[in-house]
Amino acid sequence: MKKLTLSFITLTVLLAGLTAASATNVLDIAGHPVQSNFQYYIIPAKTGTGGGLVPSSRNLNTDNLCLNLDIVQSSSPFVSGLPITFSLLNTKNKLVQLSTSLNLEFDSTVWLCPESKVWRIDHSVQLRKSFVSIGGEKRKANSFFQIQQDGDAYKLMYCPIIASAACVNVDLEIDGLGVRRLVLSNDQSFAVKFQKANSNCHLKSNSRMFPFF
DSSP: OHHHHHHHHHHHHHHHHHHHHHOOBOBOTTSOBOBTTSOEEEEESSTTSOOOEEEEESOTTSSOTTTTEEEEEOSOTTOOBOOEEEEESSTTOOBOBTTOOEEEEEOOSOOOSSSOSBEEEEEETTTTEEEEEEOOOTTSGGGOEEEEEETTEEEEEEOOSOTTOOOEEEEEEEOTTSOEEEEEESSOOOOEEEEEOOTTTOOGGGGGOSOOO
16 A cells, blocks of 8 residues: 555656646746746747837827727838737746736837736627726736747737637737737737847837827
């Protein structure tokens, strides 16, 4: 009986070790693990297909630039966008791993609006679309995302922490005005990579914040 108990304990330890080893870290473009306490730019995986991500009002015909702030991709490959930080559901971890629940938040000293910088999903009944927007709250269901593998790149997925809800791809959709908005999609995904932000990566146009796509 003792041998059986020891064998079971040994097997349990081995399985725990395999599970930990199988956890895959998300890597930046330099091959370093992405960490929750650093800033990163989210850029397209394919070069020459636009730049980084910025907030921009869905209502471009209004003077209120803070109204319905969605996340859009700059059309210029020379614009890095605004840096973001990741907040993990498990605060004990510092390394961002695949299929791990997390919040995303723009990390910029230039912020002109009262809404928070936390990403969330905004379901528009009128437009019959689900936009990736700002104004979310950490640890709320509509602000949880995951990073998953997409070939040799990554993709973002919206993953509300509800047992009956499945993850949905974050895709890039170009509207009638040519604005590249992040939306939810059941079919397509937006392949991205992560570039660690530093003083050499910031562009002067970043200080304008809204809108410079």
